[in-house]
Amino acid sequence: MNASWIAGxxxxxxxxxxxxxxxxxxxxxxxxxxxxxxxxxxxxLDGRSALKVSNTNDAPLSVQxxxxxxxxxxxxxxxxxxxxxYEGVQGDGYLELWNQFPPLKPNMPxxxxxxxxxxxxxxMGKLRGTSDWRVFVLPFDWTGGNGPPxxxxxxxxxxxxxxxxxxxxxxxxxxxxxxxxxxAPPGEWWPEDMAGRIGGIGGATLGCLSGLxxxxxxxxxxxxxxxxxxxxxxxxGGVATxxxxxxxGLRQSYAVWTPLLGLGVxxxxxxxxxxxxxxxxxxxxxxxxxxxxxxxxx
Numbered sequence: 001m002n003a004s005w006i007a008g009x010x011x012x013x014x015x016x017x018x019x020x021x022x023x024x025x026x027x028x029x030x031x032x033x034x035x036x037x038x039x040x041x042x043x044x045l046d047g048r049s050a051l052k053v054s055n056t057n058d059a060p061l062s063v064q065x066x067x068x069x070x071x072x073x074x075x076x077x078x079x080x081x082x083x084x085x086y087e088g089v090q091g092d093g094y095l096e097l098w099n100q101f102p103p104l105k106p107n108m109p110x111x112x113x114x115x116x117x118x119x120x121x122x123x124m125g126k127l128r129g130t131s132d133w134r135v136f137v138l139p140f141d142w143t144g145g146n147g148p149p150x151x152x153x154x155x156x157x158x159x160x161x162x163x164x165x166x167x168x169x170x171x172x173x174x175x176x177x178x179x180x181x182x183x184a185p186p187g188e189w190w191p192e193d194m195a196g197r198i199g200g201i202g203g204a205t206l207g208c209l210s211g212l213x214x215x216x217x218x219x220x221x222x223x224x225x226x227x228x229x230x231x232x233x234x235x236x237g238g239v240a241t242x243x244x245x246x247x248x249g250l251r252q253s254y255a256v257w258t259p260l261l262g263l264g265v266x267x268x269x270x271x272x273x274x275x276x277x278x279x280x281x282x283x284x285x286x287x288x289x290x291x292x293x294x295x296x297x298x
Contacts, residue, residue: 023072026169031066040065043165045085046133047251050165055158058090066154066169073148075173079139080154082169086127089162093127094118097138100151110150115140127164135255189247189256198259206267209233210274217278220285227282230275237267 028042029049040053040063055061071078080097094117101111115138119125123137142148152171156164190198213229216222241264247257 020172020174021075022170022172023078024068024171026066026068026171028166028168045165048167050085050167052163052165053156053158054163055161058160060160061156061158063156064153065156065166066152068152068154068171069150071149071152071171073171073173075175076143077139077141078171078173079137080152080169081135081137081172083133083167084127084136085131085133085165085167087130087163089127089129089158089164090160091128091158092118093156093158093162093164095127095136095138096155096157097140098153098155099140099142099149100153101142101145101149102147104146111145113140127158127162133167189252198263202259202263203266206233206263213278217281220282223282226278227275230271230278233267234271234275237264237271240264241268 027049028051031042040051043050043052045052051065053061053063053065084095086093096117097115099113099115101113103110115124117124117126117136117138123135125134125136138154140149154169156166158164209229213226216226240260244257244260244262244264247260
């Protein structure tokens with residue numbers, strides 16, 4: 001169990017994400033000339049153009065934010081992906097994707113189906129209360145249909161007061177199944193669910209490896225391996241910390257910088273001190289061995 005094993009595990013995790021292709025990007029600033037949703041305004045917020053929608057009444061508000069005719073979708077699985085920020089949302093608001101499909105048979109009406117962010121958390125979580133920027137995903141799988149959708153409608157529903165800001169929206173399609181459709185939004189290093197896996201794998205590996213090194217050191221064995229492995233782990237902790245700071249500076253989502261900084265800071269706050277103790281321990285054992293040889297003459 002060494003640094004190459006850790007790196008290989010992370011690469012293997014990254015390889016499990018389905019292939020993703022961005023079909024179109026909808027920037028609110030560029031769409032400002034088109035029909036603007038009621039009660040909305042295009043603003044510059046946190047370095048990006050955003051659509052700001054405010055509901056100042058207690059009555060529910062439903063707004064069509066975007067309508068996409070003849071979307072260039074060819075794969076079975078696709079999604080609208082973006083970032084949302086909201087403040088003071090009363091009740092359970094949500095984003096909604098309506099999908100219009102051609103009829104299964106001539107002279108039959110086409111089908112309309114929807115996806116909504118009504119989960120309790122995560123990328124399909126509800127809009128409730130206040131939240132800083134977070135990623136949202138509205139996926140749909142048209143397996144069993146009579147072809148890709150002919151029209152997409154992107155809506156916002158607020159049950160009461162609240163303000164919602166939406167960053168640029170991306171229409172993406174995936175080579176994969178709905179079960180593993182949580183892929184990285186454009187510009188992100190990895191998807192949100194990868195954070196837990198990286199933290200879990202990294203933390204478990206760090207704990208197991210630390211236990212093995214402590215066991216070897218307590219018996220005075222494999223000094224070169226123990227000290228060398230700790231030095232490699234400290235180096236990896238430094239790399240993870242730097243990458244976490246870079247991700248934070250690039251405004252990557254919390255799912256990117258949190259596990260990097262978490263593991264990096266954990267390693268750098270523990271292992272340098274542990275290394276000094278291990279080195280002193282091996283030096284004491286070596287001194288005892290030399291004293292014993294002097295006393296016994298062997």
